[in-house]
Amino acid sequence: MIFENHIDCGDFTLEKLTPTDENAVALLTVINDNRLFLGKYLEWVDAYTTPEKALANIAKTHADDVCSYFIIVDGRIAGKISFVDTDDNMGEISYWLASKYTARGIMTRALNLMTDIGFNKMKLNRIQLTIDVDNTDSDAVARRCGFQLDGVLRQYFLLRGVPCDMKMYSKLKMDK
Numbered sequence: 001m002i003f004e005n006h007i008d009c010g011d012f013t014l015e016k017l018t019p020t021d022e023n024a025v026a027l028l029t030v031i032n033d034n035r036l037f038l039g040k041y042l043e044w045v046d047a048y049t050t051p052e053k054a055l056a057n058i059a060k061t062h063a064d065d066v067c068s069y070f071i072i073v074d075g076r077i078a079g080k081i082s083f084v085d086t087d088d089n090m091g092e093i094s095y096w097l098a099s100k101y102t103a104r105g106i107m108t109r110a111l112n113l114m115t116d117i118g119f120n121k122m123k124l125n126r127i128q129l130t131i132d133v134d135n136t137d138s139d140a141v142a143r144r145c146g147f148q149l150d151g152v153l154r155q156y157f158l159l160r161g162v163p164c165d166m167k168m169y170s171k172l173k174m175d176k
């Protein structure tokens, strides 16, 4: 399945960046500037310490058969939203925003758009999000987009070795 390179969302775009050294440095800069903010819930930021690592991520996202996009505001990298795990029925979405781009409704609109792609293009029936029980901002995004709480997965995830309880949210195409 082929996904578009560029989706216009008004005041932001979803884009598959070209894997260039310039984009790698830009991505690494955003991660460095938001290391504490993102790292509170996302352990992968710890491993993002070199432009090579950022370049590999951009290259992976650039592939047109993966549903994964950088969020671009005024030409700058503001965040990312991706399907991180999929099968014929289910897709799991993960996302992040740099702190200066929060509180504008960007992720709410990006998640609604990705959900739409998941149901209508990828023909998924279930789209899910796993969210740390303390992550109230992400929880609010899920609820605003009509995701429903399935339950709490106890110690589902280890964040730097510390067990975290995660809320499992889902949205179903064939909601009964």
Ligand SMILES: CC(C)(COP(=O)(O)OP(=O)(O)OC[C@H]1O[C@@H](n2cnc3c(N)ncnc32)[C@H](O)[C@@H]1OP(=O)(O)O)[C@@H](O)C(=O)NCCC(=O)NCCS
Pocket (backbone or CB within 6 Å): 037, 038, 041, 042, 095, 096, 097, 098, 101, 102, 103, 104, 105, 106, 107, 108, 109, 130, 131, 132, 135, 137, 138, 140, 141, 144
């Ligand atoms: C989770 C995360 C993406 C949420 O970001 P966010 O800015 O709160 O979410 P949105 O972009 O949807 O913006 C929502 C806010 O904009 C406001 N808003 C403004 N215009 C809006 C619009 N058109 N539509 C919806 N909300 C709008 C909302 O009221 C809300 O503000 P509030 O929290 O003060 O009520 C962000 O906190 C983040 O990246 N955190 C670190 C990484 C992380 O936790 N990732 C998720 C792991 S599960």
